[in-house]
Amino acid sequence: MLEKAEKWMKSKIVEAKDKADFEKKLANQEGFIKANWCGELECEKSIKEATTANSRNIPFEENKGKMKDCTCIWCGKKAKVKAYFAKSY
Ligand SMILES: [Zn+2]
Structure with missing residues (x-):
């Protein structure tokens, strides 16, 4: 079950290299967008206002x-x- 979920997650994750890339990928609904992020509340608000996207998961261990x-x-x-x-x- 877990393995299946992980596979699904992986197939749905794309990494954005910059802001334009991030917006394009979000607009295309390519799944989860993985991106370098500052973690600031203000920034999250700004992202949400501009794109309606939320941060969903922050894998701290990986970073x-x-x-x-x-x-x-x-x-x-x-x-x-x-x-x-x-x-x-
Ligand atoms: Zn930021």
Whole structure:
């Protein structure tokens, strides 16, 4: 069951490399968008207002020590996590 769910998740995840890419992929409903993100509340609000997307899952474990030179795809600040975003309905 878990394995199946993981497979499904993986098949639905696309990674966005910048803001334009992020918006395009969200608009195309390509599933979960994985992106470097700052984790700020203000930023999340701004994303939600512009795209109606919410952050869905932030896999902290995966990111530990790996986010040093990453910037947030939305606001350009220092990224702290990789988060999954998806449109809310
Ligand atoms: Zn941000």
